Amino acid sequence: MNAYKLDEGSQYCLECGDPIPYGRSDRKYCSDKCRHRYHNRETRRWHRRCARIIGILETNYGILESLIKLGVENALKSDLVQMGYNLDFLTSCRKVGHRMVCRCFDIRYEETESRLRNISFDRFAWRDEE
Numbered sequence: 001m002n003a004y005k006l007d008e009g010s011q012y013c014l015e016c017g018d019p020i021p022y023g024r025s026d027r028k029y030c031s032d033k034c035r036h037r038y039h040n041r042e043t044r045r046w047h048r049r050c051a052r053i054i055g056i057l058e059t060n061y062g063i064l065e066s067l068i069k070l071g072v073e074n075a076l077k078s079d080l081v082q083m084g085y086n087l088d089f090l091t092s093c094r095k096v097g098h099r100m101v102c103r104c105f106d107i108r109y110e111e112t113e114s115r116l117r118n119i120s121f122d123r124f125a126w127r128d129e130e
């Protein structure tokens with residue numbers, strides 16, 4: 001009995017804000033239409049957020065790639081930030097001995113407090129596919 005809401009008006013649809021007139025007490029939408037609208041919007045929001053993060057990673061990757069092509073293996077974080085690098089985003093990072101070995105897709109580097117060192121393509125990561 002407690003699983004179903006009986007008192008009208010105590011819950012409101014997450015999509016349209018109308019009271020949910022009946023149904024289970026954990027019901028969040030007044031109709032399937034509202035449920036679909038809500039989920040579609042949340043899915044679009046999620047994809048936009050992912051696209052922004054991928055964009056940041058692509059920018060970071062482009063900066064690292066251009067440094068490698070210029071023969072630059074080490075860079076100050078402050079210089080990278082000035083170039084548009086976002087230090088908050090990377091694709092992996094793990095401690096190897098006393099070093100922090102990080103990756104932006106297939107570019108590998110070691111991160112210290114002030115700089116990225118030994119920036120290089122990590123061909124090893126793709127060995128199985130070549």
Ligand SMILES: [Zn+2]
Nearest residue numbers: 013016030034
């Ligand atoms: Zn609704």
